[in-house]
Amino acid sequence: MSANAPITQDVMTIPRKLPEGPVNLVGLTRDQLRETLIAHGTPEKQAKMRVGQIWQWIYQWGKRDFAEMTNLSKAYRAELAERFVIEVPEVVSKQVSTDGTRKYLVRIAGGHEVEVVYIPEEGRGTLCVSSQVGCTLTCSFCHTGTQKLVRNLTAGEIVGQIMVARDDLDEWPVPGVPKDETRLLSNIVLMGMGEPLYNFENVRDAMKIAMDGEGISLSRRRITLSTSGVVPEIARTAEEIGCLLAVSFHATTDEVRDKLVPINKRWNIETLLEALRAYPRLTNSERITFEYVMLDGVNDSDEDARRLIKLIEGIPAKVNLIPFNEWPGAPYKRSSNNRIRAFADIIYKAGYASPIRTPRGEDILAACGQLKSATERARKSRKEIAAEAGLQS
Numbered sequence: 001m002s003a004n005a006p007i008t009q010d011v012m013t014i015p016r017k018l019p020e021g022p023v024n025l026v027g028l029t030r031d032q033l034r035e036t037l038i039a040h041g042t043p044e045k046q047a048k049m050r051v052g053q054i055w056q057w058i059y060q061w062g063k064r065d066f067a068e069m070t071n072l073s074k075a076y077r078a079e080l081a082e083r084f085v086i087e088v089p090e091v092v093s094k095q096v097s098t099d100g101t102r103k104y105l106v107r108i109a110g111g112h113e114v115e116v117v118y119i120p121e122e123g124r125g126t127l128c129v130s131s132q133v134g135c136t137l138t139c140s141f142c143h144t145g146t147q148k149l150v151r152n153l154t155a156g157e158i159v160g161q162i163m164v165a166r167d168d169l170d171e172w173p174v175p176g177v178p179k180d181e182t183r184l185l186s187n188i189v190l191m192g193m194g195e196p197l198y199n200f201e202n203v204r205d206a207m208k209i210a211m212d213g214e215g216i217s218l219s220r221r222r223i224t225l226s227t228s229g230v231v232p233e234i235a236r237t238a239e240e241i242g243c244l245l246a247v248s249f250h251a252t253t254d255e256v257r258d259k260l261v262p263i264n265k266r267w268n269i270e271t272l273l274e275a276l277r278a279y280p281r282l283t284n285s286e287r288i289t290f291e292y293v294m295l296d297g298v299n300d301s302d303e304d305a306r307r308l309i310k311l312i313e314g315i316p317a318k319v320n321l322i323p324f325n326e327w328p329g330a331p332y333k334r335s336s337n338n339r340i341r342a343f344a345d346i347i348y349k350a351g352y353a354s355p356i357r358t359p360r361g362e363d364i365l366a367a368c369g370q371l372k373s374a375t376e377r378a379r380k381s382r383k384e385i386a387a388e389a390g391l392q393s
């Protein structure tokens with residue numbers, strides 16, 4: 001494959017409808033839900049209203065049993081129960097860190113497992129959601145990058161991660177009881193396993209469901225999608241999702257970024273920045289988060305900091321410095337605290353917020369890039385890595 005060949009994604013998403021089983025309603029968009037109900041006998045005239053009712057039961061009240069949908073007739077509830085299920089991933093295990101971070105291992109169809117992390121903060125809480133089992137990309141500092149891509153998650157499996165976390169936090173409102181305005185699960189970051197922009201449609205549909213005002217109702221400004229830099233999908237993210245964007249920048253020269261984030265060989269820093277410049281305009285002036293992992297002696301010099309400022313000039317930006325989370329066999333070391341602070345200082349003095357991400361849930365290995373399921377241990381060979389990423393000349 002030539003260096004310029006497009007990186008394709010030929011993984012299939014499993015069909016929502018299993019051949020012999022009932023249809024899972026979780027993850028269907030409103031339109032899809034309507035079509036599904038009609039296809040199973042709901043009269044077309046009633047379909048819109050039924051969608052609204054069922055939608056609210058599932059996403060606003062967190063119900064999983066049709067029998068509880070009391071504004072539907074008993075006969076209709078029985079019909080629904082015969083044909084459909086309301087299914088979310090099964091929580092296989094849960095670990096709670098001394099700092100309150102919760103890590104769930106959830107099982108999805110096919111027996112695969114993905115991790116979901118809940119990080120409580122003062123007055124809010126963030127859920128770190130996965131979009132794929134493994135990842136096709138091969139960032140050299142990322143543990144997920146050593147795993148093969150097994151498959152894309154379905155929209156239901158993505159929104160299902162939010163639903164299981166709400167179950168565990170006991171945060172579904174109760175009809176008739178006033179809502180508590182401070183939410184335990186108030187923010188979503190697509191920073192778990194996988195590259196969300198290589199599973200675009202499912203991620204989009206899941207986030208649309210999460211944003212829907214008659215359901216989970218999270219504002220688009222409380223959802224952050226992190227990408228390694230899949231340039232052609234960035235404008236589409238602005239148009240079709242409209243959430244906040246974070247980008248795994250991590251280096252200030254193409255030479256270094258090629259090594260850290262190999263997708264850079266396909267879309268280099270300049271091309272990426274061009275797409276990023278357009279994003280705030282398309283989504284109405286939001287700041288872009290530049291994620292920058294601090295690797296000792298690799299990308300952490302004062303010169304790097306100054307180059308970074310130059311590169312992002314003119315982009316409304318915040319630089320999030322991530323102390324490298326080391327994993328066994330990792331080819332890098334974390335920069336010293338002093339180095340990280342000095343780097344942060346240079347960025348800050350240039351007028352950009354430059355928070356240093358405090359590692360959370362370290363005792364339960366809940367940090368970025370460490371999410372890895374026990375069942376997906378297959379490691380890629382170097383050749384496979386290069387071939388899958390379409391980077392081999």
Ligand code: SAH
Nearest residue numbers: 142191194195226227228248291325368369
């Ligand atoms: N695939 C997407 C989102 C998942 S990774 C992306 O790459 O943006 C979420 C963030 O964690 C990314 O910025 C990623 O570069 C970073 N990350 C991965 N492994 C890490 C590690 N070992 N230490 C620190 N950050 C890491």
Ligand code: SF4
Nearest residue numbers: 135139142145194228
């Ligand atoms: Fe995939 Fe993101 Fe890890 Fe890169 S950093 S290998 S894109 S999950």
